Amino acid sequence: MENLTQKDVNKLNSTRGLKAILSKEPYNLERAIRYVNYERKLKKLQVELIRLQTWAIQNNERIIVLFEGRDAAGKGGAIRRITERINPRHMRIIALPKPNEDEKTQWYFQRYVEQFPKAGEMIFFDRSWYNRAVVEPVNGFCTQEEYEVFMNQVNDFERMILESGIRLVKIYMSINKKEQAKRFSEIKNDPLKQWKMTPVDERAQELWDEYTKYKRTMFSKTNTKISPWKVIRANRKTIARINVINHILKSIPYDKNTEV
DSSP states (O other): OOOOOHHHHHHHTSHHHHHHHHTSSSOOHHHHHHHHHHHHHHHHHHHHHHHHHHHHHHTTOEEEEEEEESTTSSHHHHHHHHHSSSOGGGEEEEOOOSOOHHHHTSOTTHHHHTTOOOTTEEEEEESOGGGGTTHHHHHTSSOHHHHHHHHHHHHHHHHHHHHTTEEEEEEEEEOOHHHHHHHHHHHHTOTTTGGGOOHHHHTTTTTHHHHHHHHHHHHHHHOOSSSOEEEEEOSSHHHHHHHHHHHHHHHSOOOTTOOO
16 A cells, blocks of 8 residues: 555554454555544444433433344344443344244244334344244245235234334345355454354355345335435445434434433
8 A cells, every 4th residue: 555644553553453454465555544444433432322322221211222234244243343332221222033832832023022122222133033034935934914904904014103202213134145145255254253054044145136036025015204215335244334323313312412
């Protein structure tokens, strides 16, 4: 990288900068500077997230942020950056397994409602009731009738959530097919991440077009004025994480002067 400014040199000469340079080979100074800039932005935004949470606690607010997106889109990574600095006693991350036999007999939304926030609490759904809008029909985990019932009920369900005073933020992490294939390859080759691959993940590339069809229907039916979707372009993880946090902060009218 040519024409480094003194500011760039100072960034690279910091602990964060040296870590960024040495973390990957071959060394790439431009990438290292981008990462330092990302870390600085992230820290500032995490301070704002603490303000948001403090405001929510003081005002008995209830907040739901749900994340959807294709497999390996970066939902979990974004949630970790959001939650790593806030008070764990007033937030929860929800990643529900497939329903058990009893849950299969219940109203579809029931097991999600049981996870809803109490006063002063923020919860983050790593996948949500929208499993039935895309993942389940694509993979044959629900019937056509169950899918249609869900699509007929979901907007009313979210209207009731909002009218009850719960704040709801819906985020969709979007990656392209090539990036998903690249991330799957990285997961398979990393012994610390191999557990993440599931049979559903294994078929995701093969079923790409089916996912796209159901995703488009989901947006056309559920991107409502009172409960809109925010699509975050997520091919670049660091940029996506910054954009996700910015969107959450803009979506909830917290008092930016809250002391932390």
